[in-house]
Amino acid sequence: MDRARRQFCIRSACGLGALLAVAAIEAQDLKNVVSKERIIAIEARKFVYTPNEITVKKDETIVLAFTAVDFIHGFFIPDMNIRADLKPGQVTEVRLTPGKAGEYAFLCDNFCGSGHEEMNGKIIVTE
Template sequence: MLTKRRLLMCAPLALVALGAVQAKAKERVIKIEARKFRFAPNVIELKKGEAVVLELTALDFPHGFSVPDLKIRADLVMGKPVQVKLKPETAGQYGFLCDNFCGSGHEEMAGTIIVKA
């Protein structure tokens, strides 16, 4: 049985746990489809410091996803969503591309992440 004193001692721990759950719930999920020879969407706008999860799915072929300036790299297996967490700390434009050759037109498979201050 919890006494009033024990209940008061447990309250801060419960608030910390609740805060952690709420922080995780605030991550925005951005779904990105990869198919020959494009990403959809190919422009992603974020706010500086915004925590997001990029959920990438290859629809027709094993693709790659690379954002060199943000040191992000993922292999996309056809039909299996891959999640990449991102919290950009610097405003700017960051190019992304498919780095797994997927045929004629592969060079056009690219996009931009725009991080606004």
């Protein structure tokens, strides 16, 4: 192999190695971002969410991991236009990143009986 061809191969290999290193770093950064999400377990049961008050920081990404115990409950945050059905026997994840401080009410929007109106809570977003 002549000298020019050898240098081309060496430079190509170095360039490919650099691209792979950058890709590995970006993948690790993405993994770090995902792992920084706070997971909050919430149980939905007639006629209560436990916990029913959650405090988060503005721009913090959280995952609400719901487990419904006894019924197909609903979860609705009107001011954020976020809604999910919570089915018994499975975990339902709702991911959100509140961009504004304040208090946001959430409620069950699937009628679950005589105490249904009391099934609510709030997310408190701080600066």
